[in-house]
Amino acid sequence: MSHHLADLMEDLRSQLARMSTMVVESVQQACDSVFNLDVALAQKVVTMDERIDEEEVKVEQSAISLLALQQPAAVDLRTITTTIKVNADFERIADNAVNIAQRVASLAQSEGYKVPADLRLMANTVLATLRDTAKACNLRDEALAQHVMRSDDVVDALYHQIVQDMISLMEADSHKANTDLNNIMIAKDLERIADHCTNIAEDVIYIHTGRIIRHLHPVS
């Protein structure tokens, strides 16, 4: 590989790493804003999303430029095409974080709102998975990517549990339906974040193996 291409590939990797760091921070802040009913922090998540959107466009432009100008092959080609997809997944995760943050204003108005234990557990689990995903992506860590894929089942189970709990609560007392529904929506966004992490993990594995493992069940 020419030194020039090596440098450009490294630049692209750093750009994507910066992007994923911003997204992890956004999701962390969104969860914190729910835990603490912090309306100001929630607003910060919404404004930061603009910067994330700009960064997403820049990463995509860099990747396309590399494809056009450097004729990459094999692992370089897989890395660049994967970067474009992973970049889009990270941006969708940031959108999910915005959705979560946008619930806080409504929740803050409900008297004596407490975050359900399962929802808190789900949020922390998803945050850990997201951090692992960003790390797996940045370091091209195939083993860590496999680990991320395995954790999706745990998150799905938590999601279904929360939905069940909220349905029971709504059936018992419809006056609190607004709060219960917000909890379900937050859980839904967390579940979507976890799905995006799985997609990213599958793409990291593709870089190494050249095998597209989407839609294959169970995880091998």
Place this chain on the structure above:
Amino acid sequence: MTQTSAPATNVNPTGVSDTGAKSAVPPAPVVAPPAARVPAGAGQELFSQKDVLIDAKQVSVFYNKHEAIKKVSLQMPRNRVTALIGPSGCGKSTFLRSINRLNDLIPGCRVGGELSIGGYNVYDPKVDLVSLRRQVGLVFQKPNPFPKSIFDNIAYGPRLQGINGRQRLNEMVEDCLRKAALWDEVKDRLHTSALGMSGGQQQRLCIARALATKPTVLLMDEPCSALDPIATTKIEDLITQLRNNYTIVIVTHNMQQAARVSDFTGFFYMGNLIEFSQTDIMFTNPSKKQTEDYITGRFG
């Protein structure tokens, strides 16, 4: 080489006197990286005017009656690599050779319009051609080292300029060979024949030789066409390194090479300049359909 009839003491447009004294043109400032991508199109400024080094205004080149270059206007910025691409016979090599007036050697060739480097018209009758070609080096498609030692190939130009001190020449030769990424490979055989080197090494020697006269501009006419892929990669890496200190214009029929190494690209067709833009725009979203057809292989 043809000489003008002007006396040697005339200042040539590139500011270097015959004794090889340091150029009166101030050292080229480093150009800031290209600004945020803007679509190439009429009126869009690709770089500021103060960064322009080579300025062609309505340049035409005739071989007898045949107009090989048709009123081409084009600006090339300093300390950047500009590539000229186009199908065979489009005039890109003719245009390149106009920059250091090598076309003067071709009988029946004449140039119209104005071509200036650093603000000075190189076709001004007072121009000292020897100094011009010292300041504007040219590397050809087929490596053409002199049938001399590696050392003497590089020392040739400086010796002609009157530099004879052993130590000074040693330093210059080492400096040039390092700049051409060749030093480590040849340092233990500097006094062996240059013709004993591989094609890729010979071409890097030709680049080192061009650098020995401390040029401002390096012109390269298909420098890798005669080389294997690994030698080509080494030359391309070298071009990428050299661009910080030299203004480079490269003609290539290999548009992927233009994509890899250049900052700006000009697309020529049948003597006309069809489009000139930042290389990444040229290869992702050119403004002219003709350019896109060429780049995507639909014609040419």
